[in-house]
Amino acid sequence: MKILVLGSGAREHAIITSLLSERAGHEITAAPGNAGIAADVPTVALDANDPEVVAGYALDHDIELVVIGPEAPLVAGVADAVRTRGIPTFGPGQQAAQLEGSKAFAKRIMDAAGVPTGRAVQATSLLEAEQALDAFGAPYVVKADGLAAGKGVLVTHDREAAVAHASRWLTQGGVLVEEFLEGKEVSLFFLSDGHTVLPLTPAQDYKRLGDGDTGPNTGGMGAYSPLPWLAEDAVDEITATVAEPTVRQLAEEQTPFIGLLYCGLIVTPKGIRVIEFNARFGDPETQVVLPRLATPLSALLFAAATGALAGVPRPEFRADAAVTLVLASEGYPEAPVTGRPLTGLDAAAAVEGAHVLHAATGADAASGALIATGGRVLSVVALGDSFGEARSRAYEAMGRIGLEGGQYRTDIAARV
Incomplete structure (x- = not known):
């Protein structure tokens, strides 16, 4: 099958890795991809958030399935544009994607469907947000209503911090204040x-x-x-x-x-x-x-x-335990330092049961060396017969990777 995967993160690298593992002869193209993805499949530098550009490329290249990885193309309506051309597309249309694009929309759908969730108040002014914060009490939960790249949620006991978070995101739309669960x-x-x-x-x-x-x-x-x-x-x-x-x-x-x-x-x-x-x-x-x-x-x-x-039968899964660790740049998430070289990736991938999935990686323009280009740089993934084995392999592999100022957690799956 000719498959186009949109996105440039470790998630898309994981999807492509899974598709390649089938050994079914798929012709996979990624747009725009990253340095690690480009080592596995062809990549094309098109704007994944532009519905007409993506639809035109899929038509011109006889794509049989488009898989949309990130949220931004979905909210932009890329799935609608491709689907109306008769090309099978994995990803919701623009309206349905509001489940993620708007927290208020998601709450309305949950309420209408009777889905169990926490109480929430949609605030369009700082006064409304403060009133909701006081009504629910600490810990305070404040969420940006729209897309925020994983940075729109704050959970805190500090009322001033909650108010400041609400104030920041109110400038870009509404916020939701929710009860703490x-x-x-x-x-x-x-x-x-x-x-x-x-x-x-x-x-x-x-x-x-x-x-x-x-x-x-x-x-x-x-x-x-x-x-x-x-x-x-x-x-x-x-x-x-x-x-x-x-x-x-x-x-x-x-x-x-x-x-x-x-x-x-x-x-x-x-x-x-x-x-x-x-x-x-x-x-x-x-x-x-x-x-x-x-x-x-x-x-x-x-x-x-x-x-x-x-x-289709219910999907089946192997019994293995799986652990993934994310390597982030210095300064992430507020101000990640980019452009620093990455080393040791081949040594990391040589650890039994481990592999590396790229996210924010690229090639240095002058030397061609692999560098970090964003906040979350890559994921190290390891499988094992137990969580102890999977964790050991994951941390051994991560320890072989060099990135100045790089940071990662040391307690992933420690309590399992």
Whole structure:
């Protein structure tokens, strides 16, 4: 199959790695990709957020499946433009992508569908935000209503910090003030063709920058899968109470959700609650979910894109434990230092059971050497018969990589 994968992160590298592992002769192109992806498949420098550019490229090159990785192209309507040309597309249309693009839209859909979630107040002024903060009390939870690259959520006991966060994001739209939910977090992905949903396997990510869940929120600093502590019937419960009602509600509103529904959940003393929805594969959870997938990924993506999930068996997963560690640049997330050389990647990939997925990497214009070009630079992924083995391999591999000022957490999956 001729497949176009849009995106340039470790998530897209994980998707491409999974597709290549099928050894099915797929012709895969990535746009725009990164240095690591370019070493595996051809890349093309097109604007992945431009609907007409992407649709034109897919038509001109006889693409049979377009897989949209990041959220920005979805919110920009890229899936609509490609799908209307008759090309199977894995990714929701612009309206359905508002599940991620607007926290207020997501809350409305959850309310209409009867999906269990926390209480929230949409604020369009600082006064409304402060009133909601005082009504809910500490810990305070403030979320930017729109896309914020994983940096729009603040959870804090500091009221002044909460007010400042609300003030910042109010200049770019509304904010949501939510009640604080306490418990263990779960990320669960669902494939959807607009009507049928199929669950993948649960994972847990680490959003705080530092060990012990300290420091600022990030796009994610690591993850692991499966979740031994999660109840055996939890996936079925989430399917029935969260994914199916949400997809059904969107279908009733004539905005079918076709693609990957990311459910960010928390297991509270009162039951499972939704923290957030995303409209695409999560990063870094994808890096630990896809290496455990035994069912061919291409068949699942194509079935979702063509409305054929009802005839597809539930995806199967290997028993291996998977751990991923994210290497970030100095100064991340506020002001990452870029342009520094990366070393030791071949040595890291030589560790048994480990591999490296690139995110913000590129080639130095003068020397051609590999350099870091952004905040989250790469993911080290390792599999093992146990979490102890997977963690050991992951940290051994990470220890072989050199990046001046590079930072990563040392406690990923330590408590499993």
